[in-house]
Amino acid sequence: MPNVSTGGIMAYMLSTWRNTFAIFWKETKTYFTSPMAYIIGGVFLAITGYLFVSSISVAFPEASIRGWLDPSTTVFVLWAPAITMRLLAEEQKLGTLELLMTSPIRDYEIVLGKFAAVMAILLATLVLTLFYTLLLVLYGDPDLGPILTGYLGIILFGGASLSIGLLASSLTSNQVVAAIVSFGTLLLMVLTNQAADITSGVAAQVLEGVSLSGHFDDFSRGILDTNNVVYYLSVMAFFLFLTIRNIESRRWR
């Protein structure tokens, strides 16, 4: 029976925080001291920059970020696998995952630490896209409500995509295979929204309910809906849980 006193809980939480942060810090440093994060981030910014300019190159352009925000959900289908594919696959290939698992670090601390690291990359990249908003504020009068919800939506969408990528990375020691698996899963979860449009009744509702992109529309229009927030948080929790269980299974497989 573990120590369940307040002090015990505090010590447990402190050690969890310390271990998770250690993993997060190590991963973040790895990303930022290698060119990979910059290249992937640069490509993302080049695509969003192109989309942003395209959206305002029309006859009566609207001072809005929807022009790059809406298609960026499709960009994430490629971006998330690229950023997550090495996270656990490389550890498995190099054999360092066994080292981690035999160290006094819990499985969920490994997963949460790595997830936090890729979320940090995502946030850092999205912070740079605020440049587009700055341009709109300088030269126009954008509605800030949809911009705010749009960013919240893209963070949640990105988080959900990264959690799927993390699971794929835990399934194999081959980074390419991990990328393909997460790409396929993301594509499927994005396309279910289109499938919902060609069906009706319960099936349409179910497909729309599980679709990653279907829950994003409200955010980009300026609506904050608790159902959408719960959905993305659920997807993140579900895939992170599966990742933890998958890593744990290495102990008895």
Added chain:
Amino acid sequence: MAEQDLQRVSLWERIKGILSAAALLLAIVGGVALLGGFALWLWADDLRTTGTYMMIAGAVVLLIAAVFSSVNIREALAGQRGRFAINAILMVVAFTGIVVFFNFISYHNVARADLTASKQFSLAQQTTQVLDDLTENVHATAFFIPDRPTDEANRQLADDLMFEFQRRSNRTFTYEFVDPEGDPGRAEVYGLSQFPSIVFQAQDSGQAVVLSVPPLSEQDLTSMLLIVTGEQQKRVYFVTGHGEKDAINQDPEDPQGFAFAGRGVLADSYSVDTLNLAQVGTIPEDAAVLVFPGPSRNMSIQEFDSFDAWLRNGGRAIFLVDPPVPNSVRTLLEPWGIALGGDTIVDPGSSLHQALRTPLLQSGQFNRQTSITRDLDTVLMPLSTPIEISVEPEKVPPWVEYVPLARSTLLSWKTSDPESEDFNPERGDTIGPFDVGMVVHACGIVGEEIDTVIAVAGRSRECISAEGTRKPTTIAIFGDSDFAANRYSPYSTNLDFFLNAVNYVAEDYNLISIRPKPFAFRELVVTSQEFDFIRFSSWFLLPAAVGLASIAVWWRRR
């Protein structure tokens, strides 16, 4: 006998052996049948029975596979790995259940906040009241052909609005989208041939009404709900027979027609009809409001007497008059203290570009104290005539109240010259401002002596006398009819000006609150240099900065 038993056992053993060997294959076949059947059951309504049989067959095959590989399964489960695997599966199933449960709860208990500046996706108070009062289940079937670019915006709007209606009504109102090409039978049930259309059907009474899209607004959906649930509709009559504009002509291309105005009145839950008094002889008893859309000819004495008596008896009417106003209309309104003539307003202070005779009413020119004009933005009133009160302000009797709606600017003047745009006092031109819209509430005509006073009662008026209280006569007069005609009504809040007046005169003040919200299009207006800066900085600045950082990192690590 013993040999036969031996043979039977041997056969059974042989079958068992085959089934055990093929257990994996059977499991795969059973699994595929189960999933395929489920997919059919879920997606193909016509093949649901087949899907059910497939699921049953799949489950049976799976069971056979499980029975004949029971030894292997038992061995796998009995071991340490098996126990861990079962534990892991149970945890995943439990966690999945929790996630599904949370999503189910959140789906049925949605909280939505509209963060757009103009609250584009928030419902008006009147709509929420209608939805709260909805007792009969109503189902809307929206027939939209998918992937038709012209319908995309309306489909999105319909989805947004109906989703909000469904949520607010706690699913007393529900909706679905149907592809009429993919499922033509559904459209045929309602005899639909034009798409997109939305059919509203009351579940108990079975009554159905069809709304053609576009246009589409919150107001349309609210009206359809009221109609389909049998709400008593007030009737608005557009008077004809004296050169009035045609409200029943549904051709929006006719610049003089009142198609948009007629549809707007319909969308406000009224029923609309025309009234040619020379034909029918009497004003119908169910007339809530009479609208005179630009009469250009005099009415007969019999008609005059009928309209005059109707107004004196507490009638409610809207006059949209153009100069020169026919004598009979002028005479009809004279007893109520309204003077109309043949003059036109010229307004250099605020008018359409190079058209000084088309006053452009802007924010400061409206009376913000009345709901008719409180939320109006701009209104164009081409060739309008001034509406003047023939009674001096201090002599206005206590049973009459004048509510001015909008005025021309201080720089305006009225002239009898139909062409000139120059001010000429010798011709009789007079400096403004002039009222171009006015509402008269009166318990009696100006000249008579009655012991009655008019008083404000909530948002309406009441005549109070020794005999008790009654409703006064209410007349709205506009110095122009073109502003509500097809040519000008789409401009800014022109149509709202007219529809608000109908709602006000009919005392349906709440309807004014569900006018389609002005869509604040925030256009990005930039010079070519500014656009170049935005373009090149967005294309190159950020990727280049990140690229340079990448090179710096590589250089340091090198």
